[in-house]
Amino acid sequence: MDFKTVAAKRRAVNFFDEQKEVSDTLLREMVEIAAKTPSSFNLQPWNLMVLKDADAKGRLRKLAWDQPKVTEAPVVLIVLADKSGWKEGHATVEKNWKEMIAAGSMTAEQREWFLNAAKSLYGWSDDASLAFAAKNTGFFAMSLMYAATSLGLSTHPMDGFDHEGVRKEFNIPDNYWVPLLLAVGYLKPGVEVNPPKWRKSYDELVVSF
Numbered sequence: 001m002d003f004k005t006v007a008a009k010r011r012a013v014n015f016f017d018e019q020k021e022v023s024d025t026l027l028r029e030m031v032e033i034a035a036k037t038p039s040s041f042n043l044q045p046w047n048l049m050v051l052k053d054a055d056a057k058g059r060l061r062k063l064a065w066d067q068p069k070v071t072e073a074p075v076v077l078i079v080l081a082d083k084s085g086w087k088e089g090h091a092t093v094e095k096n097w098k099e100m101i102a103a104g105s106m107t108a109e110q111r112e113w114f115l116n117a118a119k120s121l122y123g124w125s126d127d128a129s130l131a132f133a134a135k136n137t138g139f140f141a142m143s144l145m146y147a148a149t150s151l152g153l154s155t156h157p158m159d160g161f162d163h164e165g166v167r168k169e170f171n172i173p174d175n176y177w178v179p180l181l182l183a184v185g186y187l188k189p190g191v192e193v194n195p196p197k198w199r200k201s202y203d204e205l206v207v208s209f
């Protein structure tokens with residue numbers, strides 16, 4: 001499927017086939033395609049919780065405006081944005097520096113510079129840390145949706161949920177903000193997806209000041 005087709009085919013699907021599981025292999029492939037998403041300094045400040053269990057999805061649905069797709073989709077991802085994903089000592093941050101040094105894209109001496117740069121960009125306020133996490137994880141979430149579409153899966157992103165309720169119910173640590181839930185599965189047979197919705201045109205998008 002070329003990208004134009006993937007972009008046109010991806011829709012927020014409301015009705016999932018409850019009888020059709022998403023295999024672990026396909027889910028892994030989808031996530032690994034999305035893992036190619038770019039991020040600030042390649043810090044990849046995102047994680048996923050994978051919910052398949054009916055009880056877990058039921059608990060999530062109660063906190064997500066009772067949206068039926070939360071339990072009807074075979075898989076629901078809680079997408080996590082790591083606000084601390086730029087800090088010295090964070091496992092991914094440290095791994096990233098090591099990988100960059102090993103790949104020759106950074107010298108050991110440059111490590112301090114990178115750490116200070118990340119701190120000055122993302123650590124100067126809580127808002128800056130949240131923006132860092134949310135912006136990068138938003139790109140990742142979009143990749144998840146396009147990857148799913150390219151593999152014949154359907155998705156539905158949701159921010160209609162009680163953020164603090166979800167964090168509490170699923171023991172999500174304080175360093176994470178939850179930008180969205182993502183239902184993943186197959187379109188219910190016999191259901192027609194609504195016609196594509198309007199989008200801003202090029203002329204509506206481009207502004208000047």
Ligand SMILES: Cc1cc2nc3c(=O)[nH]c(=O)nc-3n(C[C@H](O)[C@H](O)[C@H](O)COP(=O)(O)O)c2cc1C
Pocket residue numbers: 010011012013067157158159160161179180197
């Ligand atoms: C971050 C985000 C959160 C969303 N939250 C919800 C939601 O909680 N419930 C819902 O029914 N749709 C939700 N949507 C779906 C949007 O309404 C939908 O993507 C938009 O209307 C465009 O339709 P399309 O995705 O089919 O092109 C959300 C979409 C995004 C990107």
